Amino acid sequence: MxxxxxxxxxxxxxxxxxxxxxxxxxxxxxxxxxxxxxxxxxxxxxxxxLSSTWTACGLGHGHPALIEAMTKAAQNPAGAGGLSAAHPDSVGFAEELLAFVPGKGDRRVYFGHAGTDANEVVFRSARRATGRKRIVTFKHGYHGGLGVAMKVSDVHIAAGVEADPDLFLATYPNPFRPHVTGPDPIRASLEATIAEIDTELAKGDVCCLMAEPILSDGGLIVPPRGFLSRLLEVCRKHDVLLAIDEVKMGLGRPGVMHAFQLDGIVPDIVTFGKLIGGGLPLSAAVAPAWLIDGPPASALLTTAGNPICTAVGRQVMRTLKEExxxxxxxxxxxxxxxxxxxxxxxxxxxxxxxxxxxxxxxxxxxxxxxxxxxxxxxxxxxxxxxxxxxxxxxxxxxxxxxxxxxxxxxxxxxxxxxxxxxxxxxxxxxxxxxxxxxxxxxx
CATH class of the missing domain: 3.90.1150.10 (Aspartate Aminotransferase, domain 1)
Incomplete structure (x- = not known):
């Protein structure tokens, strides 16, 4: 060539x-x-x-509906962000995302620019709201490229980034490479992971457990069915928030709208990025209001929730359903x-x-x-x-x-x-x- x-x-x-x-x-x-x-x-x-820019262009390049939404918003933009003003597309995006994502109770939407900041806000908010410090994520996992989100991402830690001092890295069950032997190593590995997490959560100082429904950057590992439901069960047992990072593997890609639906669960928190913006910088976290509804001005990005990106985000959700x-x-x-x-x-x-x-x-x-x-x-x-x-x-x-x-x-x-x-x-x-x-x- x-x-x-x-x-x-x-x-x-x-x-x-x-x-x-x-x-x-x-x-x-x-x-x-x-x-x-x-x-x-x-x-x-x-x-x-065969990458879709790491899934960010998941609806393909130049989808007509996204171009139309982007062009219409750009022709008459309502400012450049949702920081100090409400506008129809930022509010509409949040309302529609709340309806789009399964869940109960009083919830709110944080919107940002990338999965990194959505996860970052979840981690910081969980620590503040619960008064607990420790975070549980998984070996070979990825949740972001800056701040706490980077320091709890084992992909970065393995490359030399300093780990968060209050992090526990659990073992992600890999059916191709089970970490426990025996007559049924896949099931045994799943049980060993749950037992490992149960021990950590029992200490009473964990604010949040975040999991990828499919471990993407760590090797596209599809966990055994039942993994997410068992995680939810052990989190409920110890009153720990379960956050599912759908940034890369959600929004229709796994053959269901949300990857957590593969196990039939509804987590406490869901984060989005990449495809939600149709290739534009947009991310979101859907979480309980008591967790992310304050304090005011504690997660500031001037152009977050801007009318062009949120208009496209609204169209992404419509296209996922209509097509x-x-x-x-x-x-x-x-x-x-x-x-x-x-x-x-x-x-x-x-x-x-x-x-x-x-x-x-x-x-x-x-x-x-x-x-x-x-x-x-x-x-x-x-x-x-x-x-x-x-x-x-x-x-x-x-x-x-x-x-x-x-x-x-x-x-x-x-x-x-x-x-x-x-x-x-x-x-x-x-x-x-x-x-x-x-x-x-x-x-």
């Missing part, structure tokens, strides 16, 4: 002008535009998008999983294929005899897929995270399976050198 002159020029400008601290690169991509499930590079090459996106994601996911599992049957380096709806993980290993993780191969597969015309990233060191737009067509799914098959074969055959992927460390 030859990188176009225009792409090379943009990449060099990017190197010289944009801070590396906010870059997570897997290949030399320079994007010019997008439409539906496709991205167009500088120079005109088209790439099938029955969860059912569409379920059907598409079944097709995608079937195609990938057929590849697995003929490959010794595909250790596992797992997922719910269009939240899919393909784990690459040195051999299925050992299931030893193969990070270098994974890096090369992702790079080769880029060369062959698809954008896919890896998480957890050796897992392809496949999260395409929820509007992906059947023919595009079949093409994606073909590209991934060839990418794996080519990487195994040595068609991507160590030197080629060295500058693209990813996580």
């Amino acid at each position: 030859t990188i176009s002159a225009d792409a090379k020029q943009l990449l060099e400008r990017d190197r010289l002008a944009v801070a590396g601290i906010e870059k997570l690169r897997f290949f030399p991509i320079a994007v010019q535009s997008g439409k539906g499930s496709w991205l167009t590079e500088m120079g005109g090459r088209k790439l099938l998008d 029955d996106i969860p059912a569409r994601a379920k059907r598409a996911g079944d097709r995608f999983l079937a195609g990938l599992r057929a590849l697995m049957a003929d490959s010794d380096v595909i250790g596992d294929v797992r997922g719910e709806g269009l939240a899919i993980g393909l784990e690459l290993v040195k051999s299925r005899d050992t299931n030893a993780r193969d990070r270098l191969l994974t890096t090369k597969v992702v790079y080769r897929a880029f060369e062959l015309g698809a954008v896919v990233h890896y998480v957890g060191g050796n897992v392809l995270e496949i999260t395409p737009p929820l509007v992906i067509e059947d023919s595009e799914i079949d093409l994606a399976v073909d590209i991934l098959e060839q990418s794996i074969k080519d990487a195994v055959a040595g068609k991507v050198s160590d030197e080629t992927v060295a500058p693209f460390a990813g996580w």
